[in-house]
Amino acid sequence: MKEKKSYSLSLANKKDFNNINEWVYQTLRTSIMCGEIRPGVALTIRGLAEKLDVSSMPVREALRRLASESAVDITDSRRVVVPLISPDKFKELFSLRILLETHAAELALPYISGSHIEELKALDEAVDASYSDGNIVSGSLANQAFHRYIYKQNPVQVCMPMIESLWLQLGPFARVALSKIEKYYEYDRHKEAIDAIQQRDAFALRRAIEADIRDGLSVFKNIDKIYQDLKSS
Amino acid sequence: MKEKKSYSLSLANKKDFNNINEWVYQTLRTSIMCGEIRPGVALTIRGLAEKLDVSSMPVREALRRLASESAVDITDSRRVVVPLISPDKFKELFSLRILLETHAAELALPYISGSHIEELKALDEAVDASYSDGNIVSGSLANQAFHRYIYKQNPVQVCMPMIESLWLQLGPFARVALSKIEKYYEYDRHKEAIDAIQQRDAFALRRAIEADIRDGLSVFKNIDKIYQDLKSS
DNA sequence: AATTATATTATGTGATCACAATTTTAGAAT
DNA sequence: ATTCTAAAATTGTGATCACATAATATAATT
Numbered sequence: 001m002k003e004k005k006s007y008s009l010s011l012a013n014k015k016d017f018n019n020i021n022e023w024v025y026q027t028l029r030t031s032i033m034c035g036e037i038r039p040g041v042a043l044t045i046r047g048l049a050e051k052l053d054v055s056s057m058p059v060r061e062a063l064r065r066l067a068s069e070s071a072v073d074i075t076d077s078r079r080v081v082v083p084l085i086s087p088d089k090f091k092e093l094f095s096l097r098i099l100l101e102t103h104a105a106e107l108a109l110p111y112i113s114g115s116h117i118e119e120l121k122a123l124d125e126a127v128d129a130s131y132s133d134g135n136i137v138s139g140s141l142a143n144q145a146f147h148r149y150i151y152k153q154n155p156v157q158v159c160m161p162m163i164e165s166l167w168l169q170l171g172p173f174a175r176v177a178l179s180k181i182e183k184y185y186e187y188d189r190h191k192e193a194i195d196a197i198q199q200r201d202a203f204a205l206r207r208a209i210e211a212d213i214r215d216g217l218s219v220f221k222n223i224d225k226i227y228q229d230l231k232s233s
Numbered sequence: 234m235k236e237k238k239s240y241s242l243s244l245a246n247k248k249d250f251n252n253i254n255e256w257v258y259q260t261l262r263t264s265i266m267c268g269e270i271r272p273g274v275a276l277t278i279r280g281l282a283e284k285l286d287v288s289s290m291p292v293r294e295a296l297r298r299l300a301s302e303s304a305v306d307i308t309d310s311r312r313v314v315v316p317l318i319s320p321d322k323f324k325e326l327f328s329l330r331i332l333l334e335t336h337a338a339e340l341a342l343p344y345i346s347g348s349h350i351e352e353l354k355a356l357d358e359a360v361d362a363s364y365s366d367g368n369i370v371s372g373s374l375a376n377q378a379f380h381r382y383i384y385k386q387n388p389v390q391v392c393m394p395m396i397e398s399l400w401l402q403l404g405p406f407a408r409v410a411l412s413k414i415e416k417y418y419e420y421d422r423h424k425e426a427i428d429a430i431q432q433r434d435a436f437a438l439r440r441a442i443e444a445d446i447r448d449g450l451s452v453f454k455n456i457d458k459i460y461q462d463l464k465s466s
Numbered sequence: 467a468a469t470t471a472t473a474t475t476a477t478g479t480g481a482t483c484a485c486a487a488t489t490t491t492a493g494a495a496t
Numbered sequence: 497a498t499t500c501t502a503a504a505a506t507t508g509t510g511a512t513c514a515c516a517t518a519a520t521a522t523a524a525t526t
Contacts, residue, residue: 020480021297044507055481060508064254064294065301070394077488078508088389092340096391099332107325156321158329158402161303162395169391253510277477288511293478310518311478469526476519482512489506496499 021058024048028062032071032082033168034137035175039084039230043072071168082172084230087223093170094217100166101213102206104151104159105193109202111153117198123149124190131186136178139186140171146190147209150197177226178219187215254291257281261295265304265315266401267370268408272317272463276305304401315405317463320456326403327450333396334380334446335439338426341387342435349386350431356382357423364419369411372419373404379423380442383430410459411452420448 017023028048031037045063049056063080066072073083085093112120123146130139144167151160189212196204220226250256261281264270278296282289296313299305306316318326356379363372377400384393411417422445429437453459 019478046507056508057480057482061294061297064298068298068301068394070391079488080508086389089391092389092391095336096333096395099336100329103328103332156319156325158303158322158325158399161301162329162398165395166391252508279477289478290510290512312518313478467526470524472521472523474519474521476517478517479515481514484511485509487506487508489504491504492502494499494501496497 019058020054021061024052024054024058025062025065027052028066029071029168032066033171034141035172035179037082037172039082039172039176041081043080043082045080066168069165069168071165084227085169085173087227090170090173090220090223090227091217093166094213097163097166097170097213098210100159100163101147101151102209104154104163105205105209106202107156107159108151108154109197109200109205111155112150112197116149116153117194120146120149120190120194120197124188124194127188127190137175140174143188150193174220176230177223180226180229181219186219188212189215252291253287254294257285257287257291258295258298260285261299262304262401265299266404267374268405268412270315270405272315272405272409274314276313276315278313302398302401304398317460318402318406320460323403323406323453323456324450326399327446330396330399330403330446331443333392333399334384335442337384337387337392337396338438338442339435340389340392341384342430342433342438344386344388345383345430349382350427353379353382353423353427353430357421357427360421360423370408373407376421383426407453409463410456413459413462414452414455417452419452421445422448 017026028037037043043063045056045059048063049059052059063072063074067074067080071082073081075081123142127139127142127146130142133139147163148160151163189208193205193208193212196202196208250259261270270276276296278289278292281296282292285292296305296307300307300313304315306314308314356375360372360375360379363375366372380396381393384396422441426438426441426445429435429441
């Protein structure tokens with residue numbers, strides 16, 4: 001058996017899920033989202049199965065599910081790989097984030113009440129706390145939790161899976177790119193979003209969400225150079 | 234063995250695909266899209282496997298993939314069902330179609346050249362031919378082919394899987410709903426879209442696509458009543 | 467006759483296995 | 497040293513099986 005680089009794969013206890021395949025899926029998903037699995041390296045079913053101490057079956061199902069969310073690529077030779085996306089695609093993913101998330105926020109607004117706003121403030125504080133700790137990964141996850149909490153209030157859920165897919169596609173590249181950037185500041189427009197919600201101002205909410213996403217993109221200024229470096233490595 | 238209602242499942246030869254699971258997926262997908270599988274009836278792995286003359290494995294993978302595209306629901310008791318979507322959700326799916334497809338069309342425009350326009354005209358004629366034959370299913374598929382051909386010209390492909398997912402979610406309900414409508418006229422704005430493309434007018438193209446989708450929605454006027462009928466049956 | 471309790475059948479899930487295709491390694495030839 | 501070739505190891509795929517759970521049918525009770 002060959003020695004392999006070990007990326008920690010842990011989430012919650014396997015027993016907490018009624019299906020093992022669901023647990024495997026969630027574990028791999030967060031692992032990809034957080035950039036623990038580097039773009040380009042091939043994932044093998046047996047390898048993951050052994051690492052997670054399950055049979056190959058749940059791994060296969062999880063990988064196919066991730067493939068249909070564009071989180072992994074299945075090449076012609078049937079190898080599974082976390083793709084390294086091009087700068088063009090990266091920017092397009094951000095365009096779609098703006099398109100879908102402003103839409104989702106506006107539709108969710110009528111369903112957000114006082115108690116939800118308290119929760120949003122708490123979630124926003126969690127974001128700030130993570131970033132001031134310098135923890136990029138948990139900050140990013142907390143940021144997603146903030147956004148998700150808004151959109152989820154809409155009882156008609158069609159956007160959310162698509163938005164999740166966008167986040168998932170952006171995750172790996174964003175993570176490796178951020179590690180190349182020596183220093184950056186993480187702004188967010190969560191306060192403005194909360195204000196807009198409290199004043200029930202749909203347009204202001206859209207603006208806040210859009211600005212928040214744009215700020216997120218602006219961190220990746222020299223993205224083309226980063227991409228070239230990553231591709232050659 | 235109990236007698237079961239038989240819906241024809243056929244697409245292309247199983248051998249034409251390098252993977253059986255891919256063939257199973259495509260077969261089930263078109264079957265759902267065309268409304269051959271009625272919303273609400275439970276799909277069993279073994280049942281489909283027997284009907285398609287494959288083992289349960291490729292069926293399982295196909296069903297999970299369809300579930301992650303929201304084409305089927307997996308209930309708490311792990312039954313797989315084509316969902317009957319609510320009128321609100323139906324309308325929201327159309328909103329998202331407009332949002333994503335106008336965006337996709339605009340981004341694709343710079344990549345559409347003369348030869349593509351000839352192909353588009355041919356595809357449009359195929360749509361008209363199907364509808365004048367009164368063949369709703371092939372007309373709908375031809376219509377999708379027309380739209381897909383436009384969006385696909387963009388080398389950066391991120392929208393297309395999402396749009397396909399929207400079409401897939403709309404398919405079953407649209408099909409059963411159409412069968413309840415005694416007579417309707419199928420307008421389309423494909424000529425206007427082609428004109429806009431030839432004049433390289435992005436805004437006009439957006440308008441044509443949006444109008445085309447809205448026309449499609451307008452067919453379902455009494456959608457709430459149809460939904461009530463379907464739910465009780 | 468309706469309802470509850472029990473037994474039986476179906477069904478989804480995860481594991482294991484054989485086989486073909488791919489990848490990797492090792493060796494040979496230039 | 498480099499390139500090409502053959503052998504070995506690895507890997508994805510599809511099939512089959514055991515087991516637990518859910519759905520259905522049957523029997524019993526009121």
